[in-house]
Amino acid sequence: MNATKTPKLAMIGVDAAEFSFIQTHLSELPNFSRVLGNGVLRRLKSTSALLNGSVWPTFYTASNPQDHGIYHHIQWDPQRMKMRRVTADWLPAEPFYAKLERNGVRVTALDVPVSMRTHLDNGTEVTNFGVHDPFSEPRSNQRNLARDILRQFGAHPMGCEIPVDRTERELRRIRDQLLAGAKIKGDLSRWLLGARECDFFITVFAECHRAGHVLWPDGLQSQASPPPSAELDVYRQVDQAVGVVLDAIDLSQTIVMLFSLHGMGVNNSKNYFLQDIMDRVNEGFAAREPGVFGSARPKQRGVIRSLMEVVPASLQNLVASRVPAAVKDAVVDRSYTAGHDWAYTPAIGLRSDWSGYIRFNLRGRERDGMLDDDMRRRYEDWMRQCFMSLRDGATDEPIVDEIHFTNDETSGARSSILPDAIVTWTPIAPPSRIISTLIGTVEGQLTDGRRGNHRSDGFLITMGAGFDHGTDADPIHITELAQMVFDQLLGTKF
Structure with a gap:
């Protein structure tokens, strides 16, 4: 050339x-x-x-x-x-x-x-x-x-x-x-x-x-x-x-x-499991950290998220096609954030496409942060164990390929805006049930209409x-x- x-x-x-x-x-x-x-x-x-x-x-x-x-x-x-x-x-x-x-x-x-x-x-x-x-x-x-x-x-x-x-x-x-x-x-x-x-x-x-x-x-x-x-x-x-x-x-x-x-x-994304997985990870971490959480347990399921799981797709489609973008954005926010008591929520799953995004609730960075540096390291270790333990309930194949912690891999002017952990999935077909020796059984269904x-x-x-x-x-x-x-x-x- x-x-x-x-x-x-x-x-x-x-x-x-x-x-x-x-x-x-x-x-x-x-x-x-x-x-x-x-x-x-x-x-x-x-x-x-x-x-x-x-x-x-x-x-x-x-x-x-x-x-x-x-x-x-x-x-x-x-x-x-x-x-x-x-x-x-x-x-x-x-x-x-x-x-x-x-x-x-x-x-x-x-x-x-x-x-x-x-x-x-x-x-x-x-x-x-x-x-x-x-x-x-x-x-x-x-x-x-x-x-x-x-x-x-x-x-x-x-x-x-x-x-x-x-x-x-x-x-x-x-x-x-x-x-x-x-x-x-x-x-x-x-x-x-x-x-x-x-x-x-x-x-x-x-x-x-x-x-x-x-x-x-x-x-x-x-x-x-x-x-x-x-x-x-x-x-x-x-x-x-x-x-x-x-x-x-x-x-x-x-x-x-x-x-x-x-x-x-x-x-072949498995993101439809992400929020339920994070619920289990947070609950398990609270059980491991009684000195931090006491008798409290993370409350994590809001009304909007629960409704979206039961309202028929046809009705969701009809409503979403007729409301302003600001209303749709508010619904998205509530489906991810409603129901959380931030004082007892170490991390949440975020909206994403193929990879799974996770955000830590860090003290000094998040407005209502609760994880300090030492607790973050313990949480990262627990979260990695949980995700790497996940298997397809029907075939016993692993569903997680790798977890990337961005604080270890990236540094830049806006790196603090990025997800703290990114989960990449194995290429197996999306299952309806996953199992883990650490967090139990989670059921779910790909319902976002994405074939590709x-x-x-x-x-x-x-x-x-x-x-x-x-x-x-x-x-x-x-x-x-x-x-x-x-x-x-x-x-x-x-």
Whole structure:
């Protein structure tokens, strides 16, 4: 590869697209095939193996989660002792293309995920129009642009993901919404490219992300089946939309980066057990520490959490689709935090995607913290023993692969915001019953409607002058992508 400085660069993101799925169906995806055959392929290493929701801020800040502090759209706030939506005033994070603009590069950015506000002054930026986890209503730095987009293209039909089981009818509706959304995103991207001259353009398609979670071909037998080829239908439509964007770009003057920061596969997460496991771990620790807890025992189950376990999925879906985001966020918070007496709660499980997140209730860090340093070490040891003792009740296979304690593995400006422990699960199918010699039997069921879940590796295909056709190159980390853009456009360090 002999890349040379070029006057223009376009990044086309396909959020959570699985490269192995693309390879299998390459004959039906002509635009993916076109870029792959004319560019250089690199595998992308990411932070998704542990902190699944951290990849986009890691990419656009070119820094790791311990520095930017963002790992999910709803996170634990130790000062409020609650789960809350990430906001720009709490965890500000500037994307690299804002610095590009300050260096004189004309920028247009559409739907970069995990954008809490706009950052451009002179260029064009649109956020939260059609993303997997919207942080707000659609917004733009250009006056009236978001309103004009909604008038011309309509609202993106994908909406928020509601984590409940779905019927076959609902799965067909979701597929159709994603097909319509991908077409809209392609048309909107082309329209923005023609509306204002730019040197750097980035657009991100979110439809493969939602399809991967909801329509993945290999789900559990207990889950409703999506329409035949539903996942491939979405990839086909995204492929067509990518072609619309490519046709709007002067490829003789532009380097194109087609990329996905992480992938997707069958859902084998065991997170639906996490809160019940933590209840047992905390109760067991209280029994081991009578000098600390006395006769008290952690009270850990609130009304909202109990209701969510018995209210039918159809009713949860109906209610969640009709209430404001603030109400949904409040319900999420109460389902994780209600019922806890913080004076007797050493740790809780947090909201997450594939990995399991655990937060310690540390004295001096949490507002109502109760664990001191010595007690934390004893709690860590007990918790590790409990999790590593967990087995599938039917097969006796272990369900936990490893526990990562982030205070031992990370250090950064915002490392104190991250989960204290991250549980990675073995790849066995989600069981309905787990057993442990330390905490007994726990029963549960995967009911979040996710047939697929995240995989850590992504891909980058770079096409343009100076890049060899149809070749492979060494893997890189997603934190390196911003520097690649700066090298191409400015020839300087990020």
